[in-house]
Amino acid sequence: MTALLSIRGLTKAYPGVVANDDVSFDIQPGEVHALLGENGAGKSTLVKMIYGLVKPDSGEMTMTGQPFAPGEPKAARAAGVAMVFQHFSLFDALNVAENIALGMAEPPAMRDLAARIREVSDQYGLPLDPWRVVGDLSAGERQRVEIIRCLLQDPKLLIMDEPTSVLTPQEVEILFETLRKLKAEGTSILYISHKLEEIRALCDEATILRLGRKVATCTPRDTTAREMAELMVGAELHVPTRDTRAPGAVRLALKDLSVPSPSQFGTALKGISFEVRAGEVLGLAGVAGNGQDELLGVLSGEIRAGAGMVVLDGTPVGATGPAIRRRMGLLTAPEERLGHAAAPDMSLTENAALTGAERRGIASAGFLNWGRARSFAREIIDRFDVRTPGTENAARSLSGGNLQKFVIGREVLQDPQVLVVNQPTWGVDAAAAATIRQAILDLATGGAAVVVISQDLDELMEVSDRFAALNEGRLSDIRPAQGLSVEEIGLMMGGSHGMEVAHV
Amino acid sequence: MDLSAINPVLLIASLMVAATAVMIAAIGELIVERAGVLNLGVEGMMITGAICGFAVAVQTGSPTAGFIAAAAGGAALSMLFAFLTQFALANQVASGLALTLFGLGLSALLGQGYQGIKPPSTPRLDIPVLSDLPWVGRIVFGHDLMVYFGLALVAATWAFLKYARAGLVLRAVGENHDAAHALGYKVVRIRVLAIAFGGAMAGLGGAYISLVRVPQWTEGMTAGIGWIALALVVFASWKPWRVLLGAYLFGGVTVLQLNLQAAGIAIPVEYLSMSPYIITIVVLVIMSADKSRAPASLGRIFHATH
Numbered sequence: 089m090t091a092l093l094s095i096r097g098l099t100k101a102y103p104g105v106v107a108n109d110d111v112s113f114d115i116q117p118g119e120v121h122a123l124l125g126e127n128g129a130g131k132s133t134l135v136k137m138i139y140g141l142v143k144p145d146s147g148e149m150t151m152t153g154q155p156f157a158p159g160e161p162k163a164a165r166a167a168g169v170a171m172v173f174q175h176f177s178l179f180d181a182l183n184v185a186e187n188i189a190l191g192m193a194e195p196p197a198m199r200d201l202a203a204r205i206r207e208v209s210d211q212y213g214l215p216l217d218p219w220r221v222v223g224d225l226s227a228g229e230r231q232r233v234e235i236i237r238c239l240l241q242d243p244k245l246l247i248m249d250e251p252t253s254v255l256t257p258q259e260v261e262i263l264f265e266t267l268r269k270l271k272a273e274g275t276s277i278l279y280i281s282h283k284l285e286e287i288r289a290l291c292d293e294a295t296i297l298r299l300g301r302k303v304a305t306c307t308p309r310d311t312t313a314r315e316m317a318e319l320m321v322g323a324e325l326h327v328p329t330r331d332t333r334a335p336g337a338v339r340l341a342l343k344d345l346s347v348p349s350p351s352q353f354g355t356a357l358k359g360i361s362f363e364v365r366a367g368e369v370l371g372l373a374g375v376a377g378n379g380q381d382e383l384l385g386v387l388s389g390e391i392r393a394g395a396g397m398v399v400l401d402g403t404p405v406g407a408t409g410p411a412i413r414r415r416m417g418l419l420t421a422p423e424e425r426l427g428h429a430a431a432p433d434m435s436l437t438e439n440a441a442l443t444g445a446e447r448r449g450i451a452s453a454g455f456l457n458w459g460r461a462r463s464f465a466r467e468i469i470d471r472f473d474v475r476t477p478g479t480e481n482a483a484r485s486l487s488g489g490n491l492q493k494f495v496i497g498r499e500v501l502q503d504p505q506v507l508v509v510n511q512p513t514w515g516v517d518a519a520a521a522a523t524i525r526q527a528i529l530d531l532a533t534g535g536a537a538v539v540v541i542s543q544d545l546d547e548l549m550e551v552s553d554r555f556a557a558l559n560e561g562r563l564s565d566i567r568p569a570q571g572l573s574v575e576e577i578g579l580m581m582g583g584s585h586g587m588e589v590a591h592v
Numbered sequence: 593m594d595l596s597a598i599n600p601v602l603l604i605a606s607l608m609v610a611a612t613a614v615m616i617a618a619i620g621e622l623i624v625e626r627a628g629v630l631n632l633g634v635e636g637m638m639i640t641g642a643i644c645g646f647a648v649a650v651q652t653g654s655p656t657a658g659f660i661a662a663a664a665g666g667a668a669l670s671m672l673f674a675f676l677t678q679f680a681l682a683n684q685v686a687s688g689l690a691l692t693l694f695g696l697g698l699s700a701l702l703g704q705g706y707q708g709i710k711p712p713s714t715p716r717l718d719i720p721v722l723s724d725l726p727w728v729g730r731i732v733f734g735h736d737l738m739v740y741f742g743l744a745l746v747a748a749t750w751a752f753l754k755y756a757r758a759g760l761v762l763r764a765v766g767e768n769h770d771a772a773h774a775l776g777y778k779v780v781r782i783r784v785l786a787i788a789f790g791g792a793m794a795g796l797g798g799a800y801i802s803l804v805r806v807p808q809w810t811e812g813m814t815a816g817i818g819w820i821a822l823a824l825v826v827f828a829s830w831k832p833w834r835v836l837l838g839a840y841l842f843g844g845v846t847v848l849q850l851n852l853q854a855a856g857i858a859i860p861v862e863y864l865s866m867s868p869y870i871i872t873i874v875v876l877v878i879m880s881a882d883k884s885r886a887p888a889s890l891g892r893i894f895h896a897t898h
Contacts, residue, residue, distance in 0.1 A: 141776075161774075165776075173771075177774050179772075182760075186760055189760060190764050
């Protein structure tokens, strides 16, 4: 059997980094092929070469035996390659039909296109209204728009870049049903992910990349998740551990917290109550945009609520600002690293001083002690293995994962009484993620109360004592994390967000 | 005070003339902003168009050649902005302000020796019978061609954005340039074309002032019309028909307050002079309170990264 797509020796170098080094593999017709690797392993560059967005330096591709070298996405689409992007590819202000028309070489008239959209979406169990504005759709529905945009081109190869990172478990099931149906019709799928259990459930074959090179091929069904993870990382994985101990007094309490969102497309928080005790980790799940940013803002003091709505060690602090809360021991690390957690163009020393000035004795009588700031930054870099030439480098110059280690480390090393983190390991490689999670657990063991907001369910199950989910600004019941099933978690997150389940 | 001296037919006819310059320039800027670029240099491109059009019309004796030269001059100046923002990736706000200052200086230089000259007059439409009809004849059939061009431009821009594929691509680029790039659209090329169109329209608007509205050349004669055009685009929520409405409102109040001044109304002249600006902006602010919003990539620098 001729392979649908053969990749031979693809190499692409950027100044200072080789993104892909001599990568070769085949995708068979009707195969679901997984592309596995950590952030920065070169997955994105590889698929961009297949989709014609990036030209390889050397190496070649063949499509059913014919040479295949797309110079631009249009050529790739004409050859039968379609791609569902992880993000950045929909236009919020345009409606579904317009969004789909933009991805087609020669779209039919809008009315005909709308009819085609309805037809295809029903056929694959992905109902969608062509006239709705994309900005009003849920994450799962937005992904449907992208998938249908691809399906309308009758692709031979469908590339999916981390498709499940924004979905609830129920929505993932709907997506997998659609993909299996496509596979049964003979469409090949190149599936990029780092969620190993999903790959084991869906994929026939996996290619594993590390630092731009192919390190292994395996059959996911016959390989354990742990084996695949170790192939990705190239080292034995350290699984965070903790000593369990009885929780202490209540450190942080939210009482019937309701605030409107400061941004136009934000989510208002509605009637949220919870308590976190000393030595305890509370995990909060939820699909992005369900109130996570607003909740962090309320806890950090960026959004003011009623004084009694946020209680820290018995003191109402809902109406006080971040500096006072920090002095009292409530520290926060927001999700957005550049521009929120860190000032991009300031040095690491300056960034360390920005939140650590008070608790680390860097500021006194209005003057800064740069020596102490520098040694604080140095301590963070050493303790959290931040890869950077020195403390005077700008925050912007660090890679995402390294900066994440820095901003989390900066809060952890300030000896917080209560720590709130949002997406603590987003974009961080597995080894660094383990370090960060271990630091969070150590804090709890030391008697701090920790709130972890994350979209990574595996991470939450690993660190949390108790678990709840945010859904459209409301908090689900809080349940002990031990023994929760994926099904139950999915329902807490809002099930399939009002989307119809696929009937295929 | 004698309000009966104000002739409503003449008032409407002259408000259409008063509105045309700002309307054409604003439509040009609307296209630029819909493509995601904020060009604050409208005033500079207008005044450059005004002198280019004036000089060429005087030299050749043909107003048509003047208008073509004005569009070319405005577009040429806008290419400087396009180079700075699309290729050198300079800040759009600073580049636009610089363009305005540069345009004002350049026009003063080019205009040396053209002061106090009368340009060839731009003919008005004169259709037998129709143009002589009472009321309708003067208002609908009695203008110079640029007035009709302005109206056609609004309609064409609306249809382009709503129905044309190129219009959809333009909106997509302004809405999310990363996504448009990922789909294979040429973001920079589309934006440069939009900037050139905006420059040409600003140039035409400027020439309309120097060749028809005033008609003569004086330094700085656009007198802030370019800034009003910018404000119109924002308060019209980036919608062509609302630009038309805003421009007519602005033109209408301008003409009316001049008539009121002539009629000797007992309001200080300064208040009357500021009234077109205030009334136009207040009305459009009220109208822009609906859900519409700016193109999401407006003013952001696009740099293709792979």
